[in-house]
Amino acid sequence: MAPRLGGETDKFGNRYEGAWTIRHALYVLLGSGTSLCVEPGGPLGDGVEFVYRHDHGTEVHQVKRQNRNANSYVASLRDKGVWESLRSHVEAGRAFHYVSVLPARALDELADRARRSDDLVSFETE
Structure with a gap:
Protein backbone atom coordinates (compact mmCIF):
# COMPACT_ATOMS: atom_id res chain seq x y z
CA MET A 1 0.00 0.00 0.00
CA ALA A 2 1.40 3.41 -0.99
CA PRO A 3 1.81 6.04 1.73
CA ARG A 4 -1.11 8.45 1.91
CA LEU A 5 -0.35 12.15 1.80
CA GLY A 6 -0.59 13.27 5.42
CA GLY A 7 -1.18 9.66 6.47
CA GLU A 8 0.52 7.37 8.95
CA THR A 9 4.00 7.61 7.42
CA ASP A 10 3.82 11.40 7.36
CA LYS A 11 2.85 11.42 11.03
CA PHE A 12 5.67 8.99 11.85
CA GLY A 13 8.13 11.16 9.92
CA ASN A 14 7.00 14.27 11.81
CA ARG A 15 7.23 12.42 15.12
CA TYR A 16 10.76 11.24 14.27
CA GLU A 17 11.79 14.78 13.29
CA GLY A 18 10.33 16.11 16.52
CA ALA A 19 12.12 13.52 18.62
CA TRP A 20 15.45 14.35 16.94
CA THR A 21 14.90 18.05 17.61
CA ILE A 22 13.98 17.44 21.27
CA ARG A 23 17.12 15.34 21.68
CA HIS A 24 19.22 18.36 20.72
CA ALA A 25 17.15 20.73 22.88
CA LEU A 26 18.00 18.44 25.80
CA TYR A 27 21.70 18.69 24.90
CA VAL A 28 21.38 22.47 25.30
CA LEU A 29 19.60 22.09 28.64
CA LEU A 30 22.28 19.67 29.83
CA GLY A 31 25.03 22.12 28.87
CA SER A 32 26.68 20.20 26.04
CA GLY A 33 25.12 22.54 23.46
CA THR A 34 24.91 26.32 23.50
CA SER A 35 21.83 26.94 21.34
CA LEU A 36 19.19 25.39 19.13
CA CYS A 37 17.28 27.30 16.45
CA VAL A 38 14.41 25.44 14.80
CA GLU A 39 13.53 26.34 11.19
CA PRO A 40 15.83 29.39 11.05
CA GLY A 41 15.24 31.99 8.34
CA GLY A 42 17.62 33.00 5.59
CA PRO A 43 20.49 30.99 4.11
CA LEU A 44 21.28 29.38 7.46
CA GLY A 45 17.90 27.65 7.38
CA ASP A 46 18.01 26.49 3.76
CA GLY A 47 17.26 22.78 3.65
CA VAL A 48 17.57 22.10 7.37
CA GLU A 49 15.21 21.39 10.24
CA PHE A 50 17.35 23.13 12.85
CA VAL A 51 20.73 24.64 13.69
CA TYR A 52 22.51 23.29 16.76
CA ARG A 53 25.51 25.12 18.19
CA HIS A 54 28.06 23.84 20.68
CA ASP A 55 31.57 24.78 21.80
CA HIS A 56 33.15 23.05 18.79
CA GLY A 57 31.07 24.67 16.05
CA THR A 58 27.74 24.73 14.29
CA GLU A 59 25.74 21.76 13.06
CA VAL A 60 22.74 21.81 10.75
CA HIS A 61 20.35 18.84 10.71
CA GLN A 62 18.07 17.57 7.96
CA VAL A 63 15.67 14.78 8.95
CA LYS A 64 13.86 12.71 6.32
CA ARG A 65 11.83 9.55 6.26
CA GLN A 66 13.23 7.14 3.68
CA ASN A 67 10.86 5.09 1.59
CA ARG A 68 12.09 1.53 2.06
CA ASN A 69 11.05 0.57 -1.48
CA ALA A 70 12.52 3.56 -3.31
CA ASN A 71 15.33 2.42 -5.59
CA SER A 72 16.07 6.04 -6.48
CA TYR A 73 16.31 7.36 -2.93
CA VAL A 74 19.61 9.19 -3.49
CA ALA A 75 18.28 10.77 -6.71
CA SER A 76 15.14 11.88 -4.87
CA LEU A 77 17.37 13.74 -2.42
CA ARG A 78 18.79 15.67 -5.37
CA ASP A 79 15.28 16.54 -6.53
CA LYS A 80 14.43 17.80 -3.02
CA GLY A 81 17.55 20.02 -3.00
CA VAL A 82 19.26 18.15 -0.16
CA TRP A 83 22.61 17.81 -1.98
CA GLU A 84 22.78 21.52 -2.85
CA SER A 85 21.84 22.42 0.71
CA LEU A 86 24.50 20.08 2.06
CA ARG A 87 27.13 21.63 -0.18
CA SER A 88 26.33 25.22 0.78
CA HIS A 89 26.38 24.46 4.50
CA VAL A 90 29.65 22.51 4.34
CA GLU A 91 31.27 25.25 2.26
CA ALA A 92 30.23 27.70 5.01
CA SER A 100 16.95 9.06 8.36
CA VAL A 101 14.93 6.32 10.02
CA LEU A 102 16.38 3.71 7.67
CA PRO A 103 19.96 3.40 6.48
CA ALA A 104 20.71 4.43 2.91
CA ARG A 105 23.43 2.15 1.55
CA ALA A 106 24.54 4.57 -1.17
CA LEU A 107 24.87 7.42 1.35
CA ASP A 108 26.77 5.18 3.75
CA GLU A 109 29.22 4.19 1.01
CA LEU A 110 29.59 7.81 -0.10
CA ALA A 111 30.27 8.98 3.46
CA ASP A 112 32.77 6.16 4.00
CA ARG A 113 34.62 7.11 0.81
CA ALA A 114 34.66 10.76 1.90
CA ARG A 115 36.13 9.85 5.31
CA ARG A 116 38.89 7.78 3.67
CA SER A 117 39.80 10.45 1.09
CA ASP A 118 42.78 12.71 1.72
CA ASP A 119 41.06 15.71 0.15
CA LEU A 120 38.29 16.77 -2.24
CA VAL A 121 40.35 16.04 -5.35
CA SER A 122 41.09 12.45 -4.31
CA PHE A 123 37.42 11.97 -3.35
CA GLU A 124 36.22 13.23 -6.74
CA THR A 125 38.70 11.15 -8.75
CA GLU A 126 37.85 7.83 -7.11
Whole structure:
Protein backbone atom coordinates (compact mmCIF):
# COMPACT_ATOMS: atom_id res chain seq x y z
CA MET A 1 0.00 0.00 0.00
CA ALA A 2 1.40 3.41 -0.99
CA PRO A 3 1.81 6.04 1.73
CA ARG A 4 -1.11 8.45 1.91
CA LEU A 5 -0.35 12.15 1.80
CA GLY A 6 -0.59 13.27 5.42
CA GLY A 7 -1.18 9.66 6.47
CA GLU A 8 0.52 7.37 8.95
CA THR A 9 4.00 7.61 7.42
CA ASP A 10 3.82 11.40 7.36
CA LYS A 11 2.85 11.42 11.03
CA PHE A 12 5.67 8.99 11.85
CA GLY A 13 8.13 11.16 9.92
CA ASN A 14 7.00 14.27 11.81
CA ARG A 15 7.23 12.42 15.12
CA TYR A 16 10.76 11.24 14.27
CA GLU A 17 11.79 14.78 13.29
CA GLY A 18 10.33 16.11 16.52
CA ALA A 19 12.12 13.52 18.62
CA TRP A 20 15.45 14.35 16.94
CA THR A 21 14.90 18.05 17.61
CA ILE A 22 13.98 17.44 21.27
CA ARG A 23 17.12 15.34 21.68
CA HIS A 24 19.22 18.36 20.72
CA ALA A 25 17.15 20.73 22.88
CA LEU A 26 18.00 18.44 25.80
CA TYR A 27 21.70 18.69 24.90
CA VAL A 28 21.38 22.47 25.30
CA LEU A 29 19.60 22.09 28.64
CA LEU A 30 22.28 19.67 29.83
CA GLY A 31 25.03 22.12 28.87
CA SER A 32 26.68 20.20 26.04
CA GLY A 33 25.12 22.54 23.46
CA THR A 34 24.91 26.32 23.50
CA SER A 35 21.83 26.94 21.34
CA LEU A 36 19.19 25.39 19.13
CA CYS A 37 17.28 27.30 16.45
CA VAL A 38 14.41 25.44 14.80
CA GLU A 39 13.53 26.34 11.19
CA PRO A 40 15.83 29.39 11.05
CA GLY A 41 15.24 31.99 8.34
CA GLY A 42 17.62 33.00 5.59
CA PRO A 43 20.49 30.99 4.11
CA LEU A 44 21.28 29.38 7.46
CA GLY A 45 17.90 27.65 7.38
CA ASP A 46 18.01 26.49 3.76
CA GLY A 47 17.26 22.78 3.65
CA VAL A 48 17.57 22.10 7.37
CA GLU A 49 15.21 21.39 10.24
CA PHE A 50 17.35 23.13 12.85
CA VAL A 51 20.73 24.64 13.69
CA TYR A 52 22.51 23.29 16.76
CA ARG A 53 25.51 25.12 18.19
CA HIS A 54 28.06 23.84 20.68
CA ASP A 55 31.57 24.78 21.80
CA HIS A 56 33.15 23.05 18.79
CA GLY A 57 31.07 24.67 16.05
CA THR A 58 27.74 24.73 14.29
CA GLU A 59 25.74 21.76 13.06
CA VAL A 60 22.74 21.81 10.75
CA HIS A 61 20.35 18.84 10.71
CA GLN A 62 18.07 17.57 7.96
CA VAL A 63 15.67 14.78 8.95
CA LYS A 64 13.86 12.71 6.32
CA ARG A 65 11.83 9.55 6.26
CA GLN A 66 13.23 7.14 3.68
CA ASN A 67 10.86 5.09 1.59
CA ARG A 68 12.09 1.53 2.06
CA ASN A 69 11.05 0.57 -1.48
CA ALA A 70 12.52 3.56 -3.31
CA ASN A 71 15.33 2.42 -5.59
CA SER A 72 16.07 6.04 -6.48
CA TYR A 73 16.31 7.36 -2.93
CA VAL A 74 19.61 9.19 -3.49
CA ALA A 75 18.28 10.77 -6.71
CA SER A 76 15.14 11.88 -4.87
CA LEU A 77 17.37 13.74 -2.42
CA ARG A 78 18.79 15.67 -5.37
CA ASP A 79 15.28 16.54 -6.53
CA LYS A 80 14.43 17.80 -3.02
CA GLY A 81 17.55 20.02 -3.00
CA VAL A 82 19.26 18.15 -0.16
CA TRP A 83 22.61 17.81 -1.98
CA GLU A 84 22.78 21.52 -2.85
CA SER A 85 21.84 22.42 0.71
CA LEU A 86 24.50 20.08 2.06
CA ARG A 87 27.13 21.63 -0.18
CA SER A 88 26.33 25.22 0.78
CA HIS A 89 26.38 24.46 4.50
CA VAL A 90 29.65 22.51 4.34
CA GLU A 91 31.27 25.25 2.26
CA ALA A 92 30.23 27.70 5.01
CA GLY A 93 32.04 25.55 7.59
CA ARG A 94 29.01 23.92 9.20
CA ALA A 95 28.70 20.20 9.93
CA PHE A 96 25.71 18.84 7.98
CA HIS A 97 23.88 15.93 9.61
CA TYR A 98 21.47 13.98 7.45
CA VAL A 99 19.22 11.83 9.63
CA SER A 100 16.95 9.06 8.36
CA VAL A 101 14.93 6.32 10.02
CA LEU A 102 16.38 3.71 7.67
CA PRO A 103 19.96 3.40 6.48
CA ALA A 104 20.71 4.43 2.91
CA ARG A 105 23.43 2.15 1.55
CA ALA A 106 24.54 4.57 -1.17
CA LEU A 107 24.87 7.42 1.35
CA ASP A 108 26.77 5.18 3.75
CA GLU A 109 29.22 4.19 1.01
CA LEU A 110 29.59 7.81 -0.10
CA ALA A 111 30.27 8.98 3.46
CA ASP A 112 32.77 6.16 4.00
CA ARG A 113 34.62 7.11 0.81
CA ALA A 114 34.66 10.76 1.90
CA ARG A 115 36.13 9.85 5.31
CA ARG A 116 38.89 7.78 3.67
CA SER A 117 39.80 10.45 1.09
CA ASP A 118 42.78 12.71 1.72
CA ASP A 119 41.06 15.71 0.15
CA LEU A 120 38.29 16.77 -2.24
CA VAL A 121 40.35 16.04 -5.35
CA SER A 122 41.09 12.45 -4.31
CA PHE A 123 37.42 11.97 -3.35
CA GLU A 124 36.22 13.23 -6.74
CA THR A 125 38.70 11.15 -8.75
CA GLU A 126 37.85 7.83 -7.11
